[in-house]
Amino acid sequence: MVATPDIPRASSAALLSSKPDKRPPNMGQIIRWLLLFIGGVLMIMPIAYMISTSLKWPHEVYNVNLIPEEPTIENYTYVLEDGRFYMWFVNSIIIATITTISNLLFDSLVGYTLCKFRFPGRTIIFIAILSTLMIPTEMLVIPWYLMSQSFGWLDSYWGIMFPGMMTAFGTFLMKQFFESVPDDFIEAARIDGLNELQIWWTVAMPLVKPALAALAIFVFLGNWTAFLWPLIVTNSVDMYTIPVGLSGFGDEADVAWELIMTGAAISTIPTLIVFLIFQRFIIRGVVMAGLKG
Amino acid sequence: MANLALHNLTKSYGNTEVLHGISLAVDDGEFVVFVGPSGCGKSTTLRMIAGLEETTSGIIEIGGREVNNLEPKERDIAMVFQNYAIYPHMSVKKNIAFGLRSSKMPKPDKEKRILDVAGILDMVDLLERKPSQLSGGQRQRVAIGRAMVRDPAVFLFDEPLSNLDAQLRTQMRLEIKKLHQRVGNTIIFVTHDQVEAMTMADRIVIMKDGHIQQVGTPEEVFHRPANTFVAGFIGAPSMNLLPGQLDAGGITLAGGRIVPHPLQAPASDVLLGVRPDDLHPDEANPILSGKVTVREPLGSETLIYVETPSGEVIAKADGRTPPQVGETVNLGAAMENLHVFDAQTQQALT
Ligand SMILES: Nc1ncnc2c1ncn2[C@@H]1O[C@H](COP(=O)(O)OP(=O)(O)OP(=O)(O)O)[C@@H](O)[C@H]1O
Ligand SMILES: [Mg+2]
Numbered sequence: 001m002v003a004t005p006d007i008p009r010a011s012s013a014a015l016l017s018s019k020p021d022k023r024p025p026n027m028g029q030i031i032r033w034l035l036l037f038i039g040g041v042l043m044i045m046p047i048a049y050m051i052s053t054s055l056k057w058p059h060e061v062y063n064v065n066l067i068p069e070e071p072t073i074e075n076y077t078y079v080l081e082d083g084r085f086y087m088w089f090v091n092s093i094i095i096a097t098i099t100t101i102s103n104l105l106f107d108s109l110v111g112y113t114l115c116k117f118r119f120p121g122r123t124i125i126f127i128a129i130l131s132t133l134m135i136p137t138e139m140l141v142i143p144w145y146l147m148s149q150s151f152g153w154l155d156s157y158w159g160i161m162f163p164g165m166m167t168a169f170g171t172f173l174m175k176q177f178f179e180s181v182p183d184d185f186i187e188a189a190r191i192d193g194l195n196e197l198q199i200w201w202t203v204a205m206p207l208v209k210p211a212l213a214a215l216a217i218f219v220f221l222g223n224w225t226a227f228l229w230p231l232i233v234t235n236s237v238d239m240y241t242i243p244v245g246l247s248g249f250g251d252e253a254d255v256a257w258e259l260i261m262t263g264a265a266i267s268t269i270p271t272l273i274v275f276l277i278f279q280r281f282i283i284r285g286v287v288m289a290g291l292k293g
Numbered sequence: 294m295a296n297l298a299l300h301n302l303t304k305s306y307g308n309t310e311v312l313h314g315i316s317l318a319v320d321d322g323e324f325v326v327f328v329g330p331s332g333c334g335k336s337t338t339l340r341m342i343a344g345l346e347e348t349t350s351g352i353i354e355i356g357g358r359e360v361n362n363l364e365p366k367e368r369d370i371a372m373v374f375q376n377y378a379i380y381p382h383m384s385v386k387k388n389i390a391f392g393l394r395s396s397k398m399p400k401p402d403k404e405k406r407i408l409d410v411a412g413i414l415d416m417v418d419l420l421e422r423k424p425s426q427l428s429g430g431q432r433q434r435v436a437i438g439r440a441m442v443r444d445p446a447v448f449l450f451d452e453p454l455s456n457l458d459a460q461l462r463t464q465m466r467l468e469i470k471k472l473h474q475r476v477g478n479t480i481i482f483v484t485h486d487q488v489e490a491m492t493m494a495d496r497i498v499i500m501k502d503g504h505i506q507q508v509g510t511p512e513e514v515f516h517r518p519a520n521t522f523v524a525g526f527i528g529a530p531s532m533n534l535l536p537g538q539l540d541a542g543g544i545t546l547a548g549g550r551i552v553p554h555p556l557q558a559p560a561s562d563v564l565l566g567v568r569p570d571d572l573h574p575d576e577a578n579p580i581l582s583g584k585v586t587v588r589e590p591l592g593s594e595t596l597i598y599v600e601t602p603s604g605e606v607i608a609k610a611d612g613r614t615p616p617q618v619g620e621t622v623n624l625g626a627a628m629e630n631l632h633v634f635d636a637q638t639q640q641a642l643t
Contacts, residue, residue, distance in 0.1 A: 184378035187345050192439070193366035193395030206382040 054262035061257045075262040085263055087238060088245035093270065095160055095230075095241060096223040102165040103219040104212055110166070111174025112200050116186060126175070132168045141232055148233055159233045160241065164223055170215050177211035178204060213281035220274045224267070242267045295356025295369070295446035296321045297342070297479060302351035304337055304503075312337055312503045314351070319481065319496075324473050327483045328490040329500035330526070335483040338500075339449050342481065343372050356446055366395060371440035372449040375456060379424050379435045386411075386420040388435050392442040410438045413475065430461045437469070441476070450482040454489065466492060487527050491515070499523050521639040524566050524632060530596065532566045535581070535603040536636065539563045544633065548602030552580045556633055558642055566632035569596065572608040574616060575625025581606060582623045585616050599624060 025033075053061060054075055056068040063069075079085050114126050144163050145154075153159035181204050189199045205212070227243040234240055240248075246263040249256050297319040304312040312334045319325050327335045340346040342353055344365035353360050360368045371392065379388045389410060393403050411417045414434045424432055433453060440448055450469075454462045470493050473480055484490055490497050491511045499506040499514060499522075506526075507519040518524035524532045537544040540560040543553040552565065572581075574597075583601035590596075595615035597608050599622060608624050616622045633642045 182376060182378065184374040184376050185380065187343075187365075188372065188374060188378040188439075189391075190345065191343060191365045191370065191372050192392050192443075203380060206380075 050261045050264055053258055054265045056258050058256065058258055075258050076266070079259055079262045079266065084237060084240075084245060085242075085266075088240045088242045089267070091157075091239065092224055092241045092243075092267070095157060096220050096270075098157075099161050099164045099223045100216050100219045102161075103167060103170045104216060106166045107170030107215065108174040108178075108205065108208070108212065109200065110171045111176075112178050112204055114171070115175045115178035116181075116183070116204075129168045129171050133172070137228060141229055144229065145232055154233060155235045155239050157239075160230050160239070161223075163229060164219070164226070167219065170219065173215055174208065174211060177208045181207045209281045213278035216278045217275055221271055224271055295479065296323075296354075297356075297447055297481070298352075298354040299338075299342070300352040300354070302338065302341060302353065303349045304334070304341060304346065305349045310349075310503065312341075312349075315503075315505055317498060317505065317508065319479060322477045322479055324470075324480045324482065324493060324495045325498060326490040326494035326496075327481065327498045327500060328485060328487055328526075329506075331485060333500045334503045335485070335500055336451055339372075339451050339481060339483050342368075342447070343370055343449050344368050345372075369446040370449055371443050371445040371447075372451065373433075373436045373440050373453045375452040377424075377432045377436040377453075377456075379432055379439065381424050383423075384420065385416065385422050385424070385427070385435050385438075388424070389420075389438045389442055392439040396443065406442055410441045413441070413472070414438050429457050430465060433457065433465060434468075437472070441472075444476075444478070446479065448478050448480045450480065452484055453482075454484070455486070462489075469493065487529070491527070497527075499526060501526075517641070517643075518566075518632065519641055521564060521566070521634050524634070524641075528568055528570075530569050530607050532568045532632070533572065533606040534634070535565045535567070535601075535606070537563055537565050537603075539633065539642075546581070546603050550580065550582075550602075552631070554628070554631065554633065556642060562636035563642065564634040564636050564639075566634060567606075567626045567630060569607040569609050571626045571630035572606065572624050573626070574608070574610050574622045576623050578625045579623030580625055582621060585618050585620050585622055588615055588618055590615070597622070 048066060052066050052068060055071045055073070056063075057070060057072055057074070060069060110129070114122060114129075140163065148154050148159045148162075153162065185203055185207070186199055189203045194202065225243060226241070227247070230241045231244045231247070234244060237245070242263065246260045246267075249259045249263065297317075299315050299317045302312060302315040303310060315334075315338055317325075327338065329335055337346060341348050342355075344360065344363060344367075348361055355368055355370065380391065383391065386407060389407050390403065393406065396403070398406070407420075408417065411420055414437060416431070416434055416438060419427065419431060419435075424435065427435065433456075436453070453469075454465050457465060466489060469482075482489075482493060494511055496508060496510055497514050498508050501522055507514055507523045509517070509519075514523055514527050518527065518532075521534060524534070535546055537546045537552070538560065539554075539556065539558060539562075543551050544563060544565050545551050546565065567580075581599070581601045581603065583599040583606075585597050586600050586605070587598040588595055589598075590612065593612045595610045595612055597610050597616060599606050599608055601624075606624070608622075610616060610622075631643070634640065635642055
């Protein structure tokens with residue numbers, strides 16, 4: 001909570017103070033820039049190749065040049081006209097949206113409860129929730145599958161979504177953020193006659209909007225790009241999500257990389273939108289304004 | 294509006310008892326200030342009255358009704374917190390309206406009530422602002438406004454002024470007092486600032502270590518402190534306490550000087566208390582004498598620190614012709630301004 005909002009302030013201060021600074025950069029700075037530059041290139045390259053490949057003809061795909069020799073938007077027309085991609089896109093939107101809303105509600109409810117109420121077993125519950133963070137998805141898919149099978153959830157939205165409707169990480173994140181909501185607010189609301197659910201919703205939740213925004217971005221991205229579990233739990237092409245569908249693009253013998261990359265490029269658009277919507281809320285100083293200066 | 298009564302209230306956290314039987318009766322419309330050093334249990338008492346903290350034993354009555362098992366909202370109280378606790382995401386108006394959320398008042402009446410309160414607190418122009426656009430004093434006024442709209446039987450204030458700077462504090466002190474005279478609700482006000490307590494209270498409750506030390510009007514606790522703690526806590530600088538022996542002839546201080554005193558009590562070890570305000574250079578009937586070690590000019594008066602056989606004492610001298618540092622002075626006080634405490638029990642004998 002404290003660290004996030006401080007970043008813009010610190011960096012803007014650094015920018016300001018660097019103006020009159022005429023000293024030549026020292027070795028440490030050069031190394032730092034170099035590392036940052038390499039990091040930046042490493043991150044940009046896959047995206048650049050994704051877009052580049054999506055603009056190539058199939059015969060050029062294994063050619064490593066970044067600029068296609070004969071750029072084409074043929075792949076985009078193909079993918080967008082293919083009914084399957086549209087279906088997977090809708091599936092992914094539905095699944096990612098519902099899981100995100102569910103996480104925002106339930107992670108924060110549990111986080112709030114663990115943070116603001118004292119009850120027997122509280123620490124144990126918290127530790128139990130945290131410890132699930134240490135089990136990798138790969139280990140969980142088998143029990144999830146058996147569970148889905150016996151409940152008849154295979155090949156359904158619910159089957160894809162249920163493991164992620166709440167996350168330990170989100171609960172932990174929200175609990176930590178609720179620590180920054182002063183108890184005075186909650187007690188004041190209690191005296192004003194709100195019940196506990198109303199206090200959570202009208203007082204505490206608005207004060208942790210930055211955390212909710214961050215969580216929304218995480219959860220949406222996580223579910224949007226989830227591959228292993230949706231692959232396992234779905235059978236019919238109708239139920240595929242984008243990552244699962246794209247991986248099977250092309251025919252049996254030949255993977256159509258240019259189409260996969262096109263689909264991937266299109267599917268980054270919703271994540272960009274989600275990011276743009278929610279990052280506005282990640283602003284500093286919301287909580288402190290109601291307290292002493 | 295209503296009276297408030299505490300009967301033998303105790304509070305334990307785990308095995309540690311932090312309040313040891315608080316009993317108090319507060320009249321309807323009275324302004325009572327709880328004062329005491331940090332950790333003495335003021336906030337705990339207040340929070341128990343509010344219903345934010347469970348009572349371990351004892352009874353709380355508001356308006357003649359036992360409220361121990363009632364939720365805070367059912368107790369007909371309102372509380373103002375040290376940190377104001379006004380919601381940063383709501384405008385001033387919404388914040389004030391928040392106090393009326395659970396009230397069944399019709400909407401136009403609510404509007405009117407909010408405007409009334411804003412008027413009393415001189416905040417009509419600020420209603421649309423967000424807390425971040427307000428000064429500290431204005432924020433505190435919003436917090437008071439939120440408490441006021443509900444017209445509760447009892448107002449509870451927990452150190453509401455301690456985050457304000459000195460000047461604003463003085464101003465808000467006056468405003469709260471005026472407000473009380475205007476609305477007339479019962480007020481319980483917690484502070485650790487004895488000046489706040491003295492200036493605002495109808496009655497002061499002085500607490501220490503979970504016990505009430507004395508309850509009385511500002512005059513009573515100042516002029517007739519019940520024990521050495523109250524004597525030292527109320528008034529600045531603190532009362533001088535000089536060890537001595539009481540017998541028929543008076544009180545014999547260290548160094549052998551006898552201070553005549555009419556007190557009729559069995560011979561015993563006592564502490565003679567005299568406030569710096571009452572102790573002046575006096576050649577005629579000195580009770581103490583010694584060398585001046587430090588002078589603190591206050592303008593119209595000068596505080597002098599004097600090294601006497603009974604230890605260092607503080608006295609007040611004239612502002613124009615105070616004694617010099619190093620000079621030997623004789624100090625005297627009027628008989629009626631002398632306090633005598635039992636050295637054993639620390640309780641007042643006068
Ligand atoms: N939740 C708690 N658990 C254990 N002890 C507590 C708890 N809350 C308060 N106490 C103890 O109770 C005692 C009284 O605390 P309280 O907050 O009422 O003091 P106070 O008079 O308001 O002090 P201050 O002037 O510093 O606000 C203190 O000794 C404190 O350590
Ligand atoms: Mg306190």
